[in-house]
Amino acid sequence: MAKPKVATTSLAGCFGCHMSVLDIDDRILKLIELVQFDKSPIDDIKKFTGRCAIGLIEGGCCNEENVRVLQDFRAHCDILISVGDCATMGGIPALRNMVPLQECYEEAYLKGPTVHNPARLIPNDPELPLLLDKVYPCDEVVKIDYHLPGCPPSADTIWEALVALLTNKPVQLPYELVKYD
Amino acid sequence: MSATIDFTIDGKEIKGQPGQTILEAAQQAGVYIPRLCYMKGLTPWGSCRVCTVLINGRPQAACTQPVAPGMVVESNTDKVNALRRNIIDMLFVEGNHFCMFCEKSGNCELQALAYRLGIAAPKYPFMFPKRELDMSHADVFIDHNRCIQCARCVRASRDVDGKHVFDFADRGAHRRIAVDAEAFLKDTDLAVTDKAAEACPVGAIVKKRVGYAVPFGQRLYDKEPIGSEIETAAAK
Ligand code: SF4
Numbered sequence: 569m570a571k572p573k574v575a576t577t578s579l580a581g582c583f584g585c586h587m588s589v590l591d592i593d594d595r596i597l598k599l600i601e602l603v604q605f606d607k608s609p610i611d612d613i614k615k616f617t618g619r620c621a622i623g624l625i626e627g628g629c630c631n632e633e634n635v636r637v638l639q640d641f642r643a644h645c646d647i648l649i650s651v652g653d654c655a656t657m658g659g660i661p662a663l664r665n666m667v668p669l670q671e672c673y674e675e676a677y678l679k680g681p682t683v684h685n686p687a688r689l690i691p692n693d694p695e696l697p698l699l700l701d702k703v704y705p706c707d708e709v710v711k712i713d714y715h716l717p718g719c720p721p722s723a724d725t726i727w728e729a730l731v732a733l734l735t736n737k738p739v740q741l742p743y744e745l746v747k748y749d
Numbered sequence: 750m751s752a753t754i755d756f757t758i759d760g761k762e763i764k765g766q767p768g769q770t771i772l773e774a775a776q777q778a779g780v781y782i783p784r785l786c787y788m789k790g791l792t793p794w795g796s797c798r799v800c801t802v803l804i805n806g807r808p809q810a811a812c813t814q815p816v817a818p819g820m821v822v823e824s825n826t827d828k829v830n831a832l833r834r835n836i837i838d839m840l841f842v843e844g845n846h847f848c849m850f851c852e853k854s855g856n857c858e859l860q861a862l863a864y865r866l867g868i869a870a871p872k873y874p875f876m877f878p879k880r881e882l883d884m885s886h887a888d889v890f891i892d893h894n895r896c897i898q899c900a901r902c903v904r905a906s907r908d909v910d911g912k913h914v915f916d917f918a919d920r921g922a923h924r925r926i927a928v929d930a931e932a933f934l935k936d937t938d939l940a941v942t943d944k945a946a947e948a949c950p951v952g953a954i955v956k957k958r959v960g961y962a963v964p965f966g967q968r969l970y971d972k973e974p975i976g977s978e979i980e981t982a983a984a985k
């Protein structure tokens with residue numbers, strides 16, 4: 569039987585949650601036995617090759633590209649998991665949600681103390697993904713099946729959840745493994 | 750005369766004392782009822798409703814409701830815990846709770862209740878309100894982003910410290926904790942040794958220069974859920 573496929577992505581995140589996946593140490597060998605990675609920065613596959621059993625989402629949505637990737641994951645994955653505080657609640661990038669978008673641009677490109685921008689231009693190239701008005705947690709954009717909070721969630725948290733799902737067991741994590749920090 | 754007042758919580762027989770609240774009688778018997786605005790030593794306030802129980806089928810706040818003979822109380826049931834989860838969810842989304850850099854994380858009662866009730870993420874959309882910081886005082890700061898309006902600081906200052914430094918200003922969604930001076934916390938007579946400076950269940954009133962004093966794994970609620978101290982004390 570073909571191994572179930574797992575896809576991962578980092579949206580508005582810092583790759584810390586992906587580091588936490590790698591932090592399962594030598595269990596990664598066991599994981600490779602259990603699953604095959606599809607679209608993911610771990611193997612650098614850019615496009616889905618087919619249907620996936622599980623999609624791991626790091627980061628919330630801060631721009632239109634994040635939204636498209638997230639919708640693509642929803643379309644291709646049976647189970648979608650928000651991994652980390654940014655995916656589940658917006659996280660650090662959502663600190664800008666209390667500031668109007670225009671003010672964020674001005675601070676970043678015009679007023680910030682370290683800004684050198686003699687042309688006084690705010691980047692507006694069509695190649696750049698358009699920023700959303702706010703940073704959105706994933707479940708405000710698509711349906712999410714499981715949430716694994718944490719900044720990042722510990723390797724054990726991610727491991728336990730994956731193993732439970734891959735072996736068709738309920739995801740019941742012990743108390744110490746569900747934390748918001 | 751000290752006849753006990755007998756009633757049940759989730760089928761367990763409890764012997765309360767006259768004048769006790771349900772929450773206190775339960776606690777004495779080793780039954781933990783979740784709470785946020787309640788704090789031992791302060792006048793019960795009854796505002797957060799996290800301690801909601803069903804008494805003979807009707808919802809009441811266990812921290813204000815006195816014990817009465819023959820009451821049938823439901824507390825740790827799916828139905829009641831679902832109500833509590835909704836309250837905790839709402840408290841999270843109506844403020845700005847960035848636990849990953851909050852000094853209170855690991856020792857925070859709001860966070861601990863979310864853990865105990867099994868909340869992986871709040872189910873409501875986040876409001877991300879714009880709230881202020883008051884860093885003016887030399888030893889204590891207010892972070893309004895994290896205030897859940899439990900009034901523990903209000904009562905601690907008024908009733909224990911005898912100062913009335915804090916109270917609420919504005920109404921409805923704009924209601925917020927405020928200090929009794931025109932301007933900022935520095936203009937009040939709040940001292941870092943006041944009860945009010947340590948009454949906050951969350952990271953809204955915080956002592957400066959303490960920071961992240963206790964390492965991960967050793968904080969109050971890292972290993973055991975909030976309330977287990979009450980449950981295990983009774984088991985011994
Ligand atoms: S006050 Fe509590 S819930 Fe809010 S950010 Fe701090 S630790 Fe998290």
Ligand code: SF4
Binds near residue numbers: 901953
């Ligand atoms: S500042 Fe803290 S103690 Fe005071 S009302 Fe807000 S949450 Fe409660």
Ligand code: FES
Binds near residue numbers: 787797800810812
């Ligand atoms: S603890 Fe009873 S209403 Fe808050």
